[in-house]
Amino acid sequence: MAAFTARHHRPPGLAIVLVGENPASEVYVRNKLKSGRAVGFLADLERLPAAASLADLLGLVERLNGSDQHDGILVQAPLPNGLGPDAATHVFDAIAPEKDVDGFAPGNVGRLVQGRPSLAPCTPLGVIEILTREGIAIAGRRACVIGRSEIVGKPMASLLLQRDATVTICHSKTPDLAAVCREADILVAAVGRAGLVTRSFVKPGATVVDVGMNTVTDPAIAATLFPEGHARLRLFRERGTVLVGDVHPEVAEVAGALTPVPGGVGPMTIAMLMMNTLRAAIARVAAGQTRAR
Amino acid sequence: MAAFTARHHRPPGLAIVLVGENPASEVYVRNKLKSGRAVGFLADLERLPAAASLADLLGLVERLNGSDQHDGILVQAPLPNGLGPDAATHVFDAIAPEKDVDGFAPGNVGRLVQGRPSLAPCTPLGVIEILTREGIAIAGRRACVIGRSEIVGKPMASLLLQRDATVTICHSKTPDLAAVCREADILVAAVGRAGLVTRSFVKPGATVVDVGMNTVTDPAIAATLFPEGHARLRLFRERGTVLVGDVHPEVAEVAGALTPVPGGVGPMTIAMLMMNTLRAAIARVAAGQTRAR
Numbered sequence: 373m374a375a376f377t378a379r380h381h382r383p384p385g386l387a388i389v390l391v392g393e394n395p396a397s398e399v400y401v402r403n404k405l406k407s408g409r410a411v412g413f414l415a416d417l418e419r420l421p422a423a424a425s426l427a428d429l430l431g432l433v434e435r436l437n438g439s440d441q442h443d444g445i446l447v448q449a450p451l452p453n454g455l456g457p458d459a460a461t462h463v464f465d466a467i468a469p470e471k472d473v474d475g476f477a478p479g480n481v482g483r484l485v486q487g488r489p490s491l492a493p494c495t496p497l498g499v500i501e502i503l504t505r506e507g508i509a510i511a512g513r514r515a516c517v518i519g520r521s522e523i524v525g526k527p528m529a530s531l532l533l534q535r536d537a538t539v540t541i542c543h544s545k546t547p548d549l550a551a552v553c554r555e556a557d558i559l560v561a562a563v564g565r566a567g568l569v570t571r572s573f574v575k576p577g578a579t580v581v582d583v584g585m586n587t588v589t590d591p592a593i594a595a596t597l598f599p600e601g602h603a604r605l606r607l608f609r610e611r612g613t614v615l616v617g618d619v620h621p622e623v624a625e626v627a628g629a630l631t632p633v634p635g636g637v638g639p640m641t642i643a644m645l646m647m648n649t650l651r652a653a654i655a656r657v658a659a660g661q662t663r664a665r
Numbered sequence: 666m667a668a669f670t671a672r673h674h675r676p677p678g679l680a681i682v683l684v685g686e687n688p689a690s691e692v693y694v695r696n697k698l699k700s701g702r703a704v705g706f707l708a709d710l711e712r713l714p715a716a717a718s719l720a721d722l723l724g725l726v727e728r729l730n731g732s733d734q735h736d737g738i739l740v741q742a743p744l745p746n747g748l749g750p751d752a753a754t755h756v757f758d759a760i761a762p763e764k765d766v767d768g769f770a771p772g773n774v775g776r777l778v779q780g781r782p783s784l785a786p787c788t789p790l791g792v793i794e795i796l797t798r799e800g801i802a803i804a805g806r807r808a809c810v811i812g813r814s815e816i817v818g819k820p821m822a823s824l825l826l827q828r829d830a831t832v833t834i835c836h837s838k839t840p841d842l843a844a845v846c847r848e849a850d851i852l853v854a855a856v857g858r859a860g861l862v863t864r865s866f867v868k869p870g871a872t873v874v875d876v877g878m879n880t881v882t883d884p885a886i887a888a889t890l891f892p893e894g895h896a897r898l899r900l901f902r903e904r905g906t907v908l909v910g911d912v913h914p915e916v917a918e919v920a921g922a923l924t925p926v927p928g929g930v931g932p933m934t935i936a937m938l939m940m941n942t943l944r945a946a947i948a949r950v951a952a953g954q955t956r957a958r
Contacts, residue, residue: 481771481778485774522779
């Protein structure tokens with residue numbers, strides 16, 4: 373990264389677009405900006421009011437597509453409902469594919485599936501990075517992904533398949549979900565339901581990756597997640613809220629390895645956003661040099 | 666289709682590009698042309714000699730991209746080795762996405778994954794059509810796809826997932842392939858190995874779809890596929906060759922339903938090519954009318 377800045381006389385640049393004032397989005401965006409600046413990137417926040425029109429938002433994206441300083445553009449989801457039901461698709465499609473650091477553009481999705489170099493979604497990239505750093509073998513193992521979102525489940529399956537796992541994708545229509553998950557050596561939970569994955573979902577010794585980020589405010593649910601006297605239950609009672617994953621804490625007793633929430637996949641997702649921004653910057657510079665020849 | 670021709674004063678048009686003289690490709694191309702003409706399409710064969718350069722081929726594709734009469738372009742694989750190792754990628758990427766009736770363009774692959782309208786590969790579309798016509802439920806069932814090619818395995822998995830199957834993708838690195846396949850209610854074999862899928866791969870009553878097209882010339886292999894006295898073994902001994910799928914004939918005794926080879930997925934693949942060409946024609950006309958307004 374420092375090498376990029378020294379060679380090209382500017383840092384890699386990331387523009388984050390935030391529409392409205394969703395409190396969770398505010399936190400996510402702040403963390404991304406902070407991380408970007410911490411590694412020496414240009415990290416700009418572009419805000420639009422909740423009442424902005426789709427045309428306003430598309431105009432902003434168009435301006436950022438043309439910006440020389442910005443290599444990556446991230447439009448924070450979810451968008452306000454007032455923008456209409458297909459707003460997210462319109463907006464994500466409008467981002468220049470070479471600046472699509474979320475990996476949402478159809479061409480980038482297709483290149484990922486085809487195993488060609490592409491900007492891939494940050495969360496599944498982060499999961500692969502965690503497995504790799506922990507020395508957990510993927511090739512020849514059975515992997516199970518719960519959830520089939522465009523942002524996590526589907527690209528996660530593609531990345532695991534590329535690395536020679538035998539991959540199963542489960543979802544809300546999967547009968548006997550626990551039994552299917554118990555086949556997995558690597559289980560990735562990305563559904564957004566607090567504590568869904570209980571002990572019965574996990575083969576003893578399996579690696580469990582928890583992508584869920586669920587804010588629990590219901591004391592009855594909190595009580596099913598933590599035993600009486602647990603530090604996090606006490607904290608919940610003080611604050612009235614606790615952040616938990618899709619994996620029930622009891623899974624720690626049977627899993628071979630388990631990522632924590634918070635502090636597991638989340639920070640690695642942000643690190644991958646920076647990696648994508650740097651990759652986009654390098655590719656843009658290379659393309660510019662090719663054009664200049 | 667007749668409605669299209671009547672309304673637009675021209676039939677849907679398909680251009681098939683064949684480079685060199687691969688005997689199997691000659692047969693495939695002839696069948697596609699014949700089917701296209703049988704349903705009243707314009708179906709043109711564009712031939713290049715085996716010694717043609719990549720530039721020649723790209724030039725031909727460029728000309729077909731600009732042709733008003735051709736709605737679909739299919740470049741028959743495999744390309745001659747002389748064109749270089751990445752020729753197929755270059756050529757498939759050069760086809761205009763709206764004429765990409767094979768569904769190979771990254772943007773079309775991405776749109777398929779995202780569940781958006783797109784031109785999808787013909788073979789997996791044909792498999793879905795067969796399952797649908799036979800009244801075989803997909804939602805909530807376990808499906809297993811053997812093979813992870815861009816042309817069959819991966820898009821097959823996407824289409825089954827979209828229809829709410831719980832999908833597992835197996836491949837050459839899957840340990841205990843038979844055991845994994847035995848979990849499936851719907852088993853799709855697309856690997857290109859004669860008779861790989863034996864009785865032990867199949868849960869009793871499962872639906873088995875055989876995408877393989879393997880020409881067997883080795884008498885020892887033929888003898889493992891058919892019992893002594895079987896009509897197809899006699900035919901093999903007369904002709905020295907037999908066309909078989911990836912599924913061993915003994916599977917018929919345990920499967921609930923099994924597609925034949927030849928005569929199963931193959932003809933339906935060609936039918937889906939015609940459907941894609943018609944869809945491309947309708948979309949091109951609609952886009953032209955939008956532009957003209």
